[in-house]
Amino acid sequence: MSTKEANSPIPAPGAAMTHYVSDAPFDPHSIEKLTPAQEKVYLASQWKLMWWKFKQHKIALVSAIFLILLYGSILISELLSPYNLHTRHVNFVFTPPQSVHLFHEGSFKGPFVYGLNYKLNMENLKREYSENKKEVLPIRFFCSGEPYKFWGVIKADFHFVCPPRGGQMFLLGTDRLGRDMLSRIIAGARISLTIGLIGITVSFVLGIVIGGLAGYYGGIFDLVTQRIIEVLQSLPSIPLWLALAAIMPVTWSPLVIYFGITLILAMLDWTGLARAVRSKLLSLREEDYVLAAQLMGAKTWRIISRHMVPGFLSHLIASATISIPTMVLGETALSFLGLGLRPPITSWGVLLAEAQNINVVALYPWLMLPVVPVILVILAFNFMGDGMRDAADPYK
Amino acid sequence: MLAYILRRIVIMIPTLLIASALIFAIIELPPGDYLESYIAELKAQGESVDQAQIEFLRQEYGFDKPVLERYFSWLWGFTQGDFGYSFEYQLPVSDVVGDRLWLTVLVSFTTIIFTWVIAFPIGIYSATHQYSWSDYGLTFLGLLGLAIPNFLLALVLTYLAKIWFGTSIGHLMDPKYLTEPMSWDKFKSILEHLWIPVIVIGTSGTAGMIRRLRANLLDELQKQYVITAKAKGLKPFKALVKYPLRMSLNFFISDVGSILPAIISGAEIVAVVLSLETTGPLLIAALQSQDMYLAGSFLMFLASLTVVGVLISDIALAMLDPRIRLSGGATR
Numbered sequence: 001m002s003t004k005e006a007n008s009p010i011p012a013p014g015a016a017m018t019h020y021v022s023d024a025p026f027d028p029h030s031i032e033k034l035t036p037a038q039e040k041v042y043l044a045s046q047w048k049l050m051w052w053k054f055k056q057h058k059i060a061l062v063s064a065i066f067l068i069l070l071y072g073s074i075l076i077s078e079l080l081s082p083y084n085l086h087t088r089h090v091n092f093v094f095t096p097p098q099s100v101h102l103f104h105e106g107s108f109k110g111p112f113v114y115g116l117n118y119k120l121n122m123e124n125l126k127r128e129y130s131e132n133k134k135e136v137l138p139i140r141f142f143c144s145g146e147p148y149k150f151w152g153v154i155k156a157d158f159h160f161v162c163p164p165r166g167g168q169m170f171l172l173g174t175d176r177l178g179r180d181m182l183s184r185i186i187a188g189a190r191i192s193l194t195i196g197l198i199g200i201t202v203s204f205v206l207g208i209v210i211g212g213l214a215g216y217y218g219g220i221f222d223l224v225t226q227r228i229i230e231v232l233q234s235l236p237s238i239p240l241w242l243a244l245a246a247i248m249p250v251t252w253s254p255l256v257i258y259f260g261i262t263l264i265l266a267m268l269d270w271t272g273l274a275r276a277v278r279s280k281l282l283s284l285r286e287e288d289y290v291l292a293a294q295l296m297g298a299k300t301w302r303i304i305s306r307h308m309v310p311g312f313l314s315h316l317i318a319s320a321t322i323s324i325p326t327m328v329l330g331e332t333a334l335s336f337l338g339l340g341l342r343p344p345i346t347s348w349g350v351l352l353a354e355a356q357n358i359n360v361v362a363l364y365p366w367l368m369l370p371v372v373p374v375i376l377v378i379l380a381f382n383f384m385g386d387g388m389r390d391a392a393d394p395y396k
Numbered sequence: 397m398l399a400y401i402l403r404r405i406v407i408m409i410p411t412l413l414i415a416s417a418l419i420f421a422i423i424e425l426p427p428g429d430y431l432e433s434y435i436a437e438l439k440a441q442g443e444s445v446d447q448a449q450i451e452f453l454r455q456e457y458g459f460d461k462p463v464l465e466r467y468f469s470w471l472w473g474f475t476q477g478d479f480g481y482s483f484e485y486q487l488p489v490s491d492v493v494g495d496r497l498w499l500t501v502l503v504s505f506t507t508i509i510f511t512w513v514i515a516f517p518i519g520i521y522s523a524t525h526q527y528s529w530s531d532y533g534l535t536f537l538g539l540l541g542l543a544i545p546n547f548l549l550a551l552v553l554t555y556l557a558k559i560w561f562g563t564s565i566g567h568l569m570d571p572k573y574l575t576e577p578m579s580w581d582k583f584k585s586i587l588e589h590l591w592i593p594v595i596v597i598g599t600s601g602t603a604g605m606i607r608r609l610r611a612n613l614l615d616e617l618q619k620q621y622v623i624t625a626k627a628k629g630l631k632p633f634k635a636l637v638k639y640p641l642r643m644s645l646n647f648f649i650s651d652v653g654s655i656l657p658a659i660i661s662g663a664e665i666v667a668v669v670l671s672l673e674t675t676g677p678l679l680i681a682a683l684q685s686q687d688m689y690l691a692g693s694f695l696m697f698l699a700s701l702t703v704v705g706v707l708i709s710d711i712a713l714a715m716l717d718p719r720i721r722l723s724g725g726a727t728r
Contacts, residue, residue, distance in 0.1 A: 059532065227407075227410055227411050227414055228414060230411050230703070230706070231411060231414045231415040231418055231699065232418075233702070234411075234415060234657070234698070234699045234702030234703055234706075235415070235418075235419070235695060235698065235699055235702075236657065236664070236695075236698055238664045238665065238680070239664070239679055239680070239683055239691070239695060240422070242680060242683045242684070243422040243423065243425065243683055244422070246425075246683070246684070247425045325542075325543070329545060332545050333545070333546075333547070333665055336545075336547050336665065337665070337668070337680070352545065352547075352548065355548065355551075356547065356551070356669070357551075358551060358554060358555055358565060360551075361551050361552055361555040362555055368548060368552075371544065371545060371548050374543070374545060375540070375543040375544055378539075378542065378543035379536075379539055379540070379543050382539050382542070382543075382603075383539075
C-alpha cells in the first residue's frame with residue numbers, strides 16, 4: 001500500500017473502508033456561518049433594511065431627491081428669484097415668456113435675452129411684445145440685484161440670477177400687474193410646500209392619539225370616535241372646507257389665515273389615519289408582548305407609544321406621505337374659490353386663482369404655469385409614497 | 397345576519413344625529429345670517445329698508461328664536477318630509493334641488509362608468525405586468541390625471557372644445573336650450589357638452605382606483621390557489637379572471653358608500669368652473685350666501701346617503717365574503 005492510498009478517504013476498488021478522520025480543524029458552526037454580505041443583512045436595523053428596499057424603487061428615489069431639493073430651495077427663495085415678489089413693472093404688463101439665447105448673429109455671447117418692443121394693437125387692444133434683435137442683454141449671475149429682506153429680517157441684495165443691467169428678463173412672463181411669474185412661483189413654493197407639511201403633522205398627531213386611544217380602550221370611547229369619524233367622512237369635503245373657511249374673520253392677518261387654512265385641511269384629514277391606527281392596534285393588542293407589558297404594570301400610554309406604535313409607524317409614515325398631495329391640491333382648490341389664502345400671501349393656489357377664466361387660457365396661457373410645479377410635487381409625493389409603502393415592511 | 401343588520405340600523409341613528417348637529421353648527425357658525433346679508437344687499441342697491449318688514453321676515457323665518465329651538469324644528473321637519481325653505485330662491489328646498497338632481501345624476505353616473513372603463517383594464521394590466529415599463533407608464537398616466545388641478549383642466553378642455561368643435565363655453569347644453577323642455581336637439585346638445593366634465597372629474601378618480609385594483613389583484617395573484625390552478629394547466633386568462641379578479645373586486649362593493657353621495661353632489665369645483673346645471677354650484681352658492689336651510693338640508697341628505705351606502709356595502713360584503721367578521725371585537 002502506497003502512502004497516497006493510505007491518506008485518501010476513498011478505499012481502493014474492492015478493499016474495505018478504513019477508519020478515516022479528516023485532519024482539517026473542526027468548526028461545529030461551519031454550516032450556519034454567514035458570509036460577510038449575509039451578516040450585514042441579518043444584523044441591519046429595520047430602518048436600514050427599509051432604506052435598502054426603498055433604494056431599489058428608482059422612481060421613488062428620484063422623487064425623494066427632487067423633493068429634498070425643492071424643500072431646500074424654500075430656505076433660500078429670495079436668493080433664487082431674479083425679482084422681488086411684489087415688484088411691478090408697469091411697462092411690461094402681460095409680457096409673454098422671454099427665451100434665453102446663446103448666439104447673437106452667429107457669435108457666442110453667453111446666455112442673454114433680447115430687449116422688448118411694446119406695441120398696443122389698436123384694433124383688438126391687445127398688448128403685443130416683440131424681440132428687439134439689436135438689443136443684446138446678457139444675464140448676470142451671482143450678482144447684486146433688487147434689495148430684499150431675507151426671511152423678512154436680514155437686508156440683502158444678492159441673487160444667483162439677476163436681470164440684465166438696463167433691461168428686463170421675464171423667463172416665464174409677467175402677470176396683470178407686471179410682476180415676474182418666475183419669482184412669484186419660486187416664492188409661492190414656500191407657502192404651498194409647507195402647508196402640506198404642517199397640515200400632515202397636525203393630522204398625524206391627531207390620528208395617532210385619537211385612533212390609538214380608540215383602538216386600545218375599545219368600548220364606548222371607540223364607539224363614539226367611530227361615529228364621529230363616520231360623520232366626518234360622510235360629508236363632502238369641499239362644503240366642509242367652505243363652511244370652516246367662512247368662519248375665519250376677514251380681519252385676520254394673512255399669516256393667521258395661513259395657519260387657519262392648514263388647520264382646516266388637517267381637521268378633515270386625520271380620520272383616515274385614525275382608522276388605520278385603530279384597526280392596527282385592535283389586532284396588535286392581542287399579541288403576547290402587550291400582555292406581558294400589562295402584567296409588568298406598564299402604563300397604557302407607555303404600552304401604546306413604546307410597544308405598539310413602532311410596530312406600524314413605517315406604514316403610517318407611508319400613508320401620510322400619500323395624503324400630502326391632497327393638501328396641496330386642497331389649498332389650490334380653496335384659493336381658487338377665493339376662500340383660501342389671500343394676497344399678499346403668495347402660494348401656487350393664489351397664483352392659479354388668477355388663471356381662472358377662459359380669457360387667460362386663450363390670451364395669456366403662461367399664467368397657468370404655476371400648475372407645473374403643482375403637478376411635479378404631487379407626482380413626486382405619490383411615487384415617493386409608493387416606494388415608502390413598499391419598503392415599509394422590509395421583512396416581507 | 398339579521399341581528400347584524402338590525403344592529404347596524406340602530407347604530408345609524410346616533411351617527412345621523414351627530415351629523416345633523418355638526419351640519420347645523422357648521423352653517424350657524426359664520427357670523428351674520430341670510431337676512432343681514434339680504435338687508436345689506438338691498439341697502440347697496442339704494443332701496444329703502446322697512447324696519448317693520450324686516451321684523452316680519454325675522455319672525456317668519458324664525459331668526460328670533462334661540463339656536464337650539466331652530467335646530468330641533470329643522471330636525472323635526474325631516475321626519476315630516478319638510479326640508480326647509482330656501483331664502484335665495486324663495487322656494488321650498490326640495491323644489492330648488494329637484495330640477496338639478498337629474499342632470500347631476502346623469503353627469504356623475506357617466507363619470508363613474510368612465511372611471512371604471514379606464515381604470516379596470518389598466519389596473520388588471522398593471523398587476524399582471526408588475527414593474528414593467530408599461531406598468532410604470534400607465535400608473536404615471538393615472539397619477540397625472542390626479543395631479544392636474546381639476547379646475548384648470550376644465551378650463552383648458554372647454555377652450556379646446558370651443559376652438560376645435562365650436563362647442564359653446566360652459567353649461568351642460570347650448571344656452572338656447574336652457575329654458576326649453578327636453579327634446580332630441582337638447583339631448584344632443586347635452587351629449588356634446590357632457591364629455592368635458594366627465595373627463596375632468598373622471599381622470600382625478602382613476603389613479604386611486606387603478607392603484608387599489610392593482611394592489612388587491614397583486615395580493616391575490618401571489619396566493620397558493622392561483623399557483624395550483626396554473627400548475628394544473630388552467631389557461632392564464634381563466635386563472636386570472638375566474639377567482640383572483642373576483643376576489644380583488646371586494647373594494648368595488650365597499651366603494652358603494654362613497655359613490656352614492658358622489659352621484660348626487662357631483663364634483664363641485666368643476667361644476668362651478670363650467671357653470672354646470674348640477675347641484676354642486678347650488679350648494680356652494682348656498683353656503684356662501686348663508687342660505688342655511690338649503691345648504692343644511694342638502695348636506696344632511698348627502699350624509700344620510702353615505703350612511704345608507706356604507707350600510708349597503710357592509711351587508712353586501714358580509715354576504716359575499718363570509719370571512720369578514722361581523723362584530724368588531726372589544727375583547728377586553
